[in-house]
Amino acid sequence: MEKEAIRNKSGVWDVVKSLVSGARLTMQHFRNAKNRRTPEYVSDENYFKQPDGLATLTYPYEAIPVPDNGRYRLHNEIEDCIVCDLCAKICPVNCITIESVKATEDIGTTSDGTKKRLYAPVFDIDMAKCCYCGLCTSVCPTDCLTMTPVYDFSEVDIKNMVYHFTDLSPEQAQEKQRLFEQQQEEQAAAKAAALAARKKS
């Protein structure tokens, strides 16, 4: 390939040579068109060894894998969530909404052995507001809030960008709330009874 630029007043031969080298270049690309880039991750040894051939990937069918520690869509494994509210507090854009209800009975432990004491009738993350900073995932004590490799999740209606992670239906949530209030009342009644008994004596 010619490296020197063709001067304005160079001879016919130089011009022909430069025309031919240009034509050769495009022809070379045309001939290499039978090779195609394969969707491989950057750590793959082939990744940098594919300089020839078509560079385009047919995206929805093929995609270069994203890094494991990339920051994409959040996922909460609600089974392991202790509803500590740390993620909601640290979030710089306040896109996590958590409501909690105290459990009346024993609801078991998370997979890493932490005791669960709260239900989460509401655990919403608004992915449209989220800036994917990843702070919430780093504070989560049980590591149940994680980033997934999913990055293609645009929606027609922005309401669908709010992801609901709670595992309680509204009825169940009401039931838990009622149980909790009942327990509170019972405790209050027991307390009052104990107080009255003490006064009497």
Place this chain on the structure above:
Amino acid sequence: MLAFVLTLSLMLLIVVVVVYAERKVAAFMQDRLGPTEAGPYGTLQPLLDVLKLLQKEDIIPSAADKKLFAIAPVLIFVAVFAGFAVIPLSPGLVPAGIGIGVFYFLAIVSLDVIGLLMAGWGSNNKYAMLGAMRSVAQIVSYEIPAGLAILSAVMICQSLDFQEISYQQGAIMNLFPGLEYDTNWLFGIEALGINTTAVGGITTWNIFRAPFLLVAFVVYFIASLAECNRAPFDIPEAESELVAGFHVEYSGFRFAVFFLAEYAMMVLVCLVAVILFLGSWNTPLSNIGPFKLAYLTTGTVGELSGILWGAFWLISKTLVLLFVQLWARWTYPRLRVDQLMHLCWKVLTPVALGLVLLAGIWRLLMV
């Protein structure tokens, strides 16, 4: 009537193939994929494009000269399509075998310019006007080297009939009425004493009968690129500066007609280049000793085999030239107006004039 339908459908078929090829070739040269979704490997893309254009609203700008605006695309298409009338498809098959085919071709194709000017003027738009003026300036100037290059081939062949020129370039020359006793000599020079009349194949192609016609072919090819507004001579359309030149105001059906005419023009100039310089519908294979390859791949004149072989060779040679056109488009940057005119008037025209002189001398050697 049959010839009309046949030519029209053949032309449309080749145009569809070229439009698809253009996208794929462009994509491959730029390391892209090109159309992949519509049909297998995106082959339905050109058809769907046309369908899309036909569905669109037919917009005529209120300030435009409505009559000129409406007639222009039709005029351009008719001019280009009429050019196809004199193209011989194979021995014995030519839509209109008139004796002055070459002259008619040059005349009818120049009508194209009037259509462009009408479109540009009628649109009442400065981009369209500029595009049309550039286009006319370019086409009118490039007709001179193109015409001179054609003239040198005509001088060698001593005929203005495309079909006669075609017969002269093959092994079956003596079948043409009027050429029964003619002979082809190697390089066209009788003094060499090598008779190639029965050898045929590539040795009787015009670029072989008179090797200097190779230069004429190159001159004609460059000029024809300019005549059909192809890159690197696409300043009339210059997407990046004139938006689309003379057809900037056109949409829908009318734009489809422009588009069709442009691609048909590419096909037409390539067909003429093949007929005048590259042996027309003649096979490139020669009769070598006992192997009568030329006769084998020519078929029998007047029968189906002759028509099919002829059409096959003509169209495949044309497609090769069309590929070169696409190749040039995706390789070379656009010329400036002054460079364009410099190339035409100071390079191609003198060379073509020299070729005409040479053609005269060569012809004297041939007889």
